[in-house]
Amino acid sequence: MPKIALNGVTVDFPFQPYPCQEEYMSKVLECLQKKVNGLLESPTGTGKTLCLLCTTLAWREHLRDTISARKIAERAQGELFPDRTLSSWGLAASDGDTTACYMDIPxxxxxxxxxxxxxxxxxxxxxxxxxxxxxxxxxxxxxxxxxxxxxxxxxxxxxxxxxxxxxxxxxxxxxxxxxxxxxxxxxxxxxxxxxxxxxxxxxxxxxxxxxxxxxxxxxxxxxxxxxxxxxxxxxxxxxxxxxxxxxxxxxxxxxxxxxxxxxxxxxxHDLASGLDVIDQVLEEQTKAAQQDGLHVEFSADSANS
Known part of the structure; x- marks a missing residue:
């Protein structure tokens, strides 16, 4: 399978990619490396799914290898310079990978x-x-x-x-x-x-x-x-x-x-059940209103007597 170098990452692709696929993969890598959101569009039939899979997995492998190499280097430097903390040697990382080296692989x-x-x-x-x-x-x-x-x-x-x-x-x-x-x-x-x-x-x-x-x-x-x-x-x-x-x-x-x-x-069924409940509520309210009306009339008659 062809290996394509993009943005410092080697991507294994099943076949020689078209220029539009290389551009698409470069944009995917740019989003991953800069840790930003991306909204990418490409015409139907240009292999977007394949590009997404290969690029993202290649970036993840590259990150894993970078972290492994950095840990080995830190361990060796720590043995040579025991008075220095290992983290201080991470400042030599390039391409902005320093922070990533101390994070779990996502x-x-x-x-x-x-x-x-x-x-x-x-x-x-x-x-x-x-x-x-x-x-x-x-x-x-x-x-x-x-x-x-x-x-x-x-x-x-x-x-x-x-x-x-x-x-x-x-x-x-x-x-x-x-x-x-x-x-x-x-x-x-x-x-x-x-x-x-x-x-x-x-x-x-x-x-x-x-x-x-x-x-x-x-x-x-x-x-x-x-x-x-x-x-x-x-x-x-x-x-x-x-x-x-x-x-x-x-x-x-x-x-x-x-x-x-x-x-x-x-x-x-939901609508019918809802209508039944509304009918019950209206019926209860009507009964309550009638009871209130009888009470008022009775009170008035009592006052007159």
Whole structure:
């Protein structure tokens, strides 16, 4: 695979990039290196997803190698000059990497609108030379393999029953997730949602809780937009955005997703129930008004007598 040097970072790309792809990748690197937000646009069919993946992962590897080299240099210099603190030698770093050398290597959160789109992104990742530790987050509805939980009619009931079984440790699939050696085995390949379910069925462990465990050690985490945009979903999945690189692919859909997240649907049953409640309230108010009227009339008659 061709290696392209951009902004001091070597990017492995599956093929010789077009000029527009090199320019796109340079802009992605500029955002990462300067720690600024970026809004990037490129015509359909120009390989934006591939450019985003390769560039971001190349930058992360470059940062990791820089930190490793700096730590080795500091250790050696510390042995030669024991009276000096190691941190003082970090001032020799170039290209503004000094601060980065003393920070944890950030995770990458890659978000798209749907899981089917994420499956395509993961397929693109498999076509590159990069093999990061990957995690894809999904709902119980997509990932649960427990027969009794799966047959529940609503997502709400699935969540309730799942939590009940987990709390009582009566779900063998959840209990098997604690098998650490198996987790390590499944952390190696690049798995999408369907792969997680297949592996769960094969090994008899819960794909939902497995994905949550893999998230802790993942280099790149794939998830739908709403997991990020909805505060409730972020808390439910334990997503911490601090110090992470967040990528919104197909970002023209973000506005609509925000609208959907802040909206809700009313069914005919909801409207009928609401009208029934209004009728009850009006009826109670009418009764109360009539009672107040009788009381006033009685008081007036009593005064006259």
């Amino acid at each position: 995770k990458i959160i890659y978000a798209s609108r749907t899981h089917s789109q994420l499956t395509q992104v993961i397929s693109e990742l498999r076509n590159t030379s990069y093999r990061p530790r990957v995690c894809v987050l999904g709902s119980r509805e997509q990932l649960c393999i427990h027969p009794e939980v799966k047959k529940q009619e609503s997502n709400h009931m699935q969540i309730h029953l799942c939590r009940k079984k987990v709390a009582s440790r009566s779900c063998r699939f959840y209990n098997n997730v604690e098998e650490k050696s198996l987790q390590q085995e499944l952390a190696t390949p690049i798995l999408d949602i369907e792969d997680l379910v297949r592996s769960g069925n094969k090994h008899g462990l819960c794909p939902y809780y497995l994905s949550r465990n893999l998230k802790q050690q993942a280099d790149i985490i794939f998830m739908p937009y709403n997991y990020l945009l909805d505060a409730k979903s972020r808390r439910a999945h334990g997503i911490d955005l601090k110090g992470t690189v967040v990528i919104f692919d197909e970002a023209h859909n973000v506005e609509k997703m925000c609208e959907e997240t802040a909206s809700f649907d009313l069914t005919p």
